[in-house]
Amino acid sequence: MAATTSVKRSIRIRESFSDRLFLIGVYLFLVIILLIVLYPLVYVVSSSFSSPTAVSSGKVWLWPVDFSLRGYQVALSNPQIVTGYANSLYYTVFGTLISVILTVLVAYPLSRRTLFGRNAIMMFIVFTMIFYGGLIPTYLVVKNLGMLDTRWALLIPQAMAAWQVIIARTFFQVSIPEELAEAAELDGCSDLRFLWSVVIPLSKPILAVLVLMYAVGQWNAYFDALLYLKSASLHPLQLVLRSILILNTTTSGSMEASVMVERQQMADLLKYSLIVVGSLPVLMIYPFAQRYFVRGMLIGSVKG
Amino acid sequence: MAQTVQTTTADSSPVRSAAGDANRAATWRVAQRSLRRHWQLYALMLPGLLYFIVFKYVPMVNAVIAFKDYNVVAGIWGSPWVGFKYFELFFNNPVFWTLLQNTLVLSLYALLVGFPLPILLAVALNEVRDGFFKRSVQMVTYAPYFISTVVMVSMIMLLFAPRLGIVNTGLQSLGVQPPNFLGSPDWFPSIYVWSGVWQNSGYAAIVYLAALSGIDPTLYEAAKVDGASRIQKIINIDLPGIMPVAVIILILTVGSLLAIGFEKVYLLQNPLNLASSEIIPTYVYKVGLLNANFSFATAVGLFNSVINMILLVLVNAWAKRVSDFSLW
Numbered sequence A: 001m002a003a004t005t006s007v008k009r010s011i012r013i014r015e016s017f018s019d020r021l022f023l024i025g026v027y028l029f030l031v032i033i034l035l036i037v038l039y040p041l042v043y044v045v046s047s048s049f050s051s052p053t054a055v056s057s058g059k060v061w062l063w064p065v066d067f068s069l070r071g072y073q074v075a076l077s078n079p080q081i082v083t084g085y086a087n088s089l090y091y092t093v094f095g096t097l098i099s100v101i102l103t104v105l106v107a108y109p110l111s112r113r114t115l116f117g118r119n120a121i122m123m124f125i126v127f128t129m130i131f132y133g134g135l136i137p138t139y140l141v142v143k144n145l146g147m148l149d150t151r152w153a154l155l156i157p158q159a160m161a162a163w164q165v166i167i168a169r170t171f172f173q174v175s176i177p178e179e180l181a182e183a184a185e186l187d188g189c190s191d192l193r194f195l196w197s198v199v200i201p202l203s204k205p206i207l208a209v210l211v212l213m214y215a216v217g218q219w220n221a222y223f224d225a226l227l228y229l230k231s232a233s234l235h236p237l238q239l240v241l242r243s244i245l246i247l248n249t250t251t252s253g254s255m256e257a258s259v260m261v262e263r264q265q266m267a268d269l270l271k272y273s274l275i276v277v278g279s280l281p282v283l284m285i286y287p288f289a290q291r292y293f294v295r296g297m298l299i300g301s302v303k304g
Numbered sequence B: 001m002a003q004t005v006q007t008t009t010a011d012s013s014p015v016r017s018a019a020g021d022a023n024r025a026a027t028w029r030v031a032q033r034s035l036r037r038h039w040q041l042y043a044l045m046l047p048g049l050l051y052f053i054v055f056k057y058v059p060m061v062n063a064v065i066a067f068k069d070y071n072v073v074a075g076i077w078g079s080p081w082v083g084f085k086y087f088e089l090f091f092n093n094p095v096f097w098t099l100l101q102n103t104l105v106l107s108l109y110a111l112l113v114g115f116p117l118p119i120l121l122a123v124a125l126n127e128v129r130d131g132f133f134k135r136s137v138q139m140v141t142y143a144p145y146f147i148s149t150v151v152m153v154s155m156i157m158l159l160f161a162p163r164l165g166i167v168n169t170g171l172q173s174l175g176v177q178p179p180n181f182l183g184s185p186d187w188f189p190s191i192y193v194w195s196g197v198w199q200n201s202g203y204a205a206i207v208y209l210a211a212l213s214g215i216d217p218t219l220y221e222a223a224k225v226d227g228a229s230r231i232q233k234i235i236n237i238d239l240p241g242i243m244p245v246a247v248i249i250l251i252l253t254v255g256s257l258l259a260i261g262f263e264k265v266y267l268l269q270n271p272l273n274l275a276s277s278e279i280i281p282t283y284v285y286k287v288g289l290l291n292a293n294f295s296f297a298t299a300v301g302l303f304n305s306v307i308n309m310i311l312l313v314l315v316n317a318w319a320k321r322v323s324d325f326s327l328w
Helices: A002-014 A016-046 A054-057 A070-078 A079-111 A118-130 A135-144 A162-175 A176-185 A191-202 A204-220 A223-228 A236-246 A257-303 B002-011 B018-038 B039-067 B087-092 B095-114 B116-127 B132-146 B149-159 B166-173 B188-213 B219-223 B231-253 B262-268 B282-289 B296-321
Strands: none
Touching: A016 A257, A016 B132, A016 B149, A016 B188, A054 A257, A054 B039, A070 A257, A079 A118, A079 A162, A079 A191, A079 A204, A118 A162, A118 B039, A135 B039, A135 B132, A135 B231, A135 B282, A135 B296, A162 A204, A176 A191, A176 B166, A191 A204, A191 A236, A191 B039, A204 A236, A204 A257, A204 B188, A223 B262, A236 A257, A236 B149, A236 B296, A257 B149, A257 B166, B002 B219, B018 B039, B039 B087, B039 B296, B087 B095, B095 B116, B095 B188, B095 B231, B095 B282, B116 B132, B116 B188, B116 B231, B116 B262, B132 B188, B149 B188, B188 B231, B188 B262, B219 B231, B231 B296, B262 B282, B282 B296
């Protein structure tokens, strides 16, 4: 310990002028990156807390102007958005549950070295990453199963991804020693019981990774809903956001000019508030999700 | 273990067929024993494997409608064969070259910018001492990854809006007449690529940071003793250290060159920028599902998938030859 600190000290003294200049350059680069990434986020959040007139006259540039919660009041009193929110919660909770269970049930057996045919089965799964049957053929499968315009269409067709199976399998291989399974087997413990009472309790990190990956994916997805769902009552939040934010669908009839102006101003503000409302659940879990995401990426990159 | 040794020696003996039979019998015995011992594990895998069969492999088989005149009444197998009719229709369509060009421009541009920047970010972060600043930069740069495509695109539309967008008002206050960012084919690729870089670089840097932290510290100590500068350490230790990971990511990216972010492109499309924003996947969606031209759209999609697979195999072979790292 003493030796390493003395080495460090002697090196710090020897740090040359050009090295220090280089380090300043590195810090400068990172500060610029930080500002570029941070600014749009701050701008959106600040706008969402400003008054409708301040937003539509372009007065906001960094901090909220005329602090107001009008945007959020309007956003949360819109029945479309409330339904979308409830639907998205439903899809996220049940979709994630299905995905994680299926993934673990495939990945754990594939991690056992004594399982005959595990490499062939793994190839069978990995091949789905390499070749894609196509949008229309997949649509036809969902249609033939009678899943169109039902909640199943968002829960099942995208339930698993080969990548997640690879990550989970690698985790089990690295962290559950084969000897442990063999010892349990000698003691008369079945594979099923071993999975339930030994593997699962030891695998909380990978379960967290899978839950977060699938949940974030499910919350943020819009395209499958666009493809498979017709009824507005089933639409997830992202699809509702799409129609309001991108297609600019607002329910407006004929009205006086002053009301029209007010409504237009409100529509501008509403967009900022909706962006914040729609991203809130993910942003709330993000600080601790980040740790698990990093771990998930690391596990995945062990195998490559 | 002993069994495999036996079979390999048997294989090289002159009596080929007998050895092959013995080999097969041995394999069969191993399979039977495994099935008896692990029948519960096989049973557990069934639902998941069924999933891959139904939602990944059945669509691959369904893709035969690219070679048929699909109609709903006759079904996939009842519809008449037409050979390469729809492929010819696609290749002879003037829109083919535009689609291919747009798809390639967008994905190569994204690769050229999106591949090196996370490496740069990770190397820069690695130079900085652990502490509040480093943690803040990481925390902030990961954050956009968690934003959904819909929200991302609406942010782009709000920030670059012609009248009130902060980018345009900012440019105007600097005395620059802003172009119509959202409604011009010239600006579309840059908007698409750079917003992707903004959203994903921090997240993509994680893998490289992990690879950097796994580099043997004695290498750095040796470099210090030799009086290497920071830049020399980056070039001679950091970059070779992240090479394996970089190659894998490059292969995966090239392998999905034509399968680029359909969802984002589709949302960013408008009639004004369509000249550069119509790509193969969006075209498949419009022709296939909006116009219900199933066979034609499947042919176009199949073309896309095959090109992707060929690219993946090629770049993997290339990586294996030049760097010893590859996916398989």
